[in-house]
Amino acid sequence: MVTNQKTWHKYNFLFFIFTTLIILIATLYPFNFSKIQLFSLAEILANFNHSSTFQDQVNNILLFIPLGFSFASLLSKSTKRIIFKLLLTIIISFSLSLIVEVLQIFLPSRSPTPADLFNNTLGGLFGFICFSIWHFKSFRSTVESIKTSQANQSPKKIVCFFIAYLFLSLCISILWQSATNLSNWNTNYYLILGNEFRGNKSWQGYVSEIYIADKAISKNEASHSLSEPNYLNQLGKSLVAHYELSGKCCYQDKTGNQPKLLWQGQPVSIPESQGVFLNANHWLKTSAPVSTLSHRISQTSEFTISAAIATTNLDQKGPARIISISDSSLRRNLTLGQQGNSLDLRLRTPLTGENGTEIKLNIPNIFTDSYLHQIIITYARGTIQVYVDKLDNFYSFNLLDLIPKEQRIFYYALSFIPLGIGLSIITLLAQQRLIFYRVLFYSGIFIPSLMLESILVTESGKDFSMKNILLGISFTAVTMVFLRVRATQLKISSKNH
Template sequence: MTLHKIFTQTSNLLSKLIPSMNWLLVITSVLAVLIATLYPFNFDFSGNLSIQAIISNFDNASSFEDLVNNILLFMPLGFSSNALLQKINIKPIRKFFTLIIISTSLSVTVEILQMFLPSRSPTPADIINNTIGGILGGICFYIWNSQSFIYILSSVENSRLKNSTKKISLLFLGYILLSFIVLIPWQITTNLSNWNLAYPLLIGNEKTGDKPWQGYITEIHIADKAFPENEVSQFFDGKKYLDIIGDHLIASYKLSDQRGYQDRTGQLPELLSQGHLTNIQDGKSVALSSSYWLKTGNPTTFLTKKIRKTSQFTIITTIATADTTQTGPARIISLSSGILRRNFTLGQQGNNLDLRIRTPITGENATDIKLSIPDIFIDTNFHDIVITYSQGNIQVYLDKLQKFYFFNLLQLIPKDQKAFYYALTFIPLGVCLTFLTILANKKLMFYRFLLLTGILLPSLIVESTLVIGSGKSISLTNILFGIFFTSGTMLILRLRASALVKKAALK
């Protein structure tokens, strides 16, 4: 048998096998999704399935880790589905929408099934992230598959738009508009919409009883607004909290009353004693220890809903530690269901005051970004503490207005999270800019203008908007991050296009 015959037969065999392989890849991708999202398959269908039940079950939000996992999980499905769709003779736009339907349908199916799994929580944001993952997988296929990539390049090269500077300019304006649209995920990273409605308020311990704090607490006031510095100063001067906070007050507990710990606003459940009370300090505060702490009998749903709506809060409290060496951190005030899930926790870690606030970037346990205020518990004296949160900005005031600490969550994002967010933001922009510059390739001055502004402007827009919106300081590193991902994506695509053109010319 000649080499030509062997090559011909092998090619024919592969052409027959490829469709089967594509089906196998799609089935494998679907199975991987089902196992990753539904295992251990301990379904419970005994509950009442109603519209209200479905809505309440879907009242959850994703963390950064969920976002990453959900996008990566659906990328193989998008890649394999697009490989299969290539064998069907339909227009590219129909293939694109078919890919969206496949990804979204599987995601919706999974999220509905998660309603019947005790270990899972269906989340609306997961459907969006899964669909994005499917689309990104499809785009990766087009770049990887040389025939598809050449077809796209040829379509752009032969487009009627190529000869119209006006139409290319309109497309460029759309590109700039896209730079503002990609900011939406950044805006979500610091809001409090992912706070869980089912958590109780705990004072002096976790719900599990294994993170006790030894100390004294006099009062707790919680508002659904972050009060400015001039109003916080009045808290320290006159302590007329209720008058200043007004209608924004959503919880107020005086813990010096031995008859009970009712919320004076009447909006939250009573704090109930857990364990046995051993001491009250002069009738001014409650003594907390490993054998005695407080917990609301029911979840503080009203409080959580109000804070989720505004994504702001102010907490005012007066506390004193009984042991300056406590760690854990020992829980002083917590809105949580255990040691792994929380909305908010104020705790003691040695001499430091530890703060945990759940947001999409801090995670379900609010530990992805650690906030610590040093040397608060170097003595056993009482301290007045005011904590405010708004748009990722946390301010902690201690005893007086001049002694305060400031944190901005966007400036504290871990490097791996930041790299992923910037990649997710600027790689799509780099793809768009590639095709824009191809259209303007023969108009040298216009091409240079598009190239320069297309690389620089989106990064400047994103950084300046985040600075204005959150109050964080401007970062040259962040701007360079955006430029790197935009220009890097465009360079890779242009190099691949050039290589494919040369390869085709040699044939």
């Protein structure tokens, strides 16, 4: 028997080492490490300014599930309390993830991100939970410890646990809302007109004037702006940039907040009757990053951009960059582009990623002629509003309503499966009091989903969605029912033995 236990422990240890090696290979290959000039805490923190795509988030969680599973298996013979094992798994997962992310600083082909630390740790936690449910003795031990705990005999403690459960639901709702803010804007990006930073996404057309404010103007203010020249100058301190584009060079920001715009490429002699002409050989870029602009918008999580634009090619693709705050074709704070006859918007938020492409923002039939058009774009609380030439030529959409179906299901699973586990524990404590149990059961299933949808509708202005409510309820209920069925199976199995 002792020999079998040692062999089992040996295999568990080898499984844990194997999963660790797989993670190191998957995250650090091809191991082309290079030196950095100044290695310091400030340098490390400066490198953690990237964000993950949806696919990266899924992969990072899945990658660490085997680690959490194997580590839980390694601890299965330990007599330590389940809470201790859980915390130890979280520490191990986070520590390995932190080591990997720091090492990626030395890899030119890798980009460390703060989100990876969270997703990797979450994956390790899910792996631990999967093992605890799958392993007969571990799950039975957990169920028995819950049933025999002091909280099982105290309705007050059960109510306290349920209040904590609702508070966790509130925190999840707040995290959802924060996914549409602009706090992750990078202050090292340049303002570029007619191209990308490296000159590889050119646009051909005219731009005559640009206003940028750190707040979203109202519909009434947009109406005045479309009919009254220079109306946006009345925004006062909220106006963070104003460039009048006329003459040959150079274009100063009239607010005095931003660096001047300088010509890039070869000069052209095309008449500039509609402002400045931009093309593949002739575009504008600020002399330095627009740090003040990006910082102030990241603080308010709102902005307004007003620009007078005329395309000279109705079928530009790429999208061809008209206005961009970026440092490459893969990293940006904001981009207005032309994709065929459509206006393509890319906006950096925690939800859309550092390239702003996780959610498609496209307005058709904007570039159907070569006339000069006044375009106003506002953003606040996840809602984008676009006005073209007149107030009734108006478009509005919310980022949360545009989340692709597969991403929505994934995010709701991450949000509500842990709640289902928590509700299972609470109802297990209350199962000897039938009425009390039913109240906790039904309210615990319905309230979190209703809370999330209500907060998102109220705070972001998204459309009310019964499908979202049912999706949250389904994940909570199915998780809870699955765990209760598993607990019942253990009870029947124990009686048979």
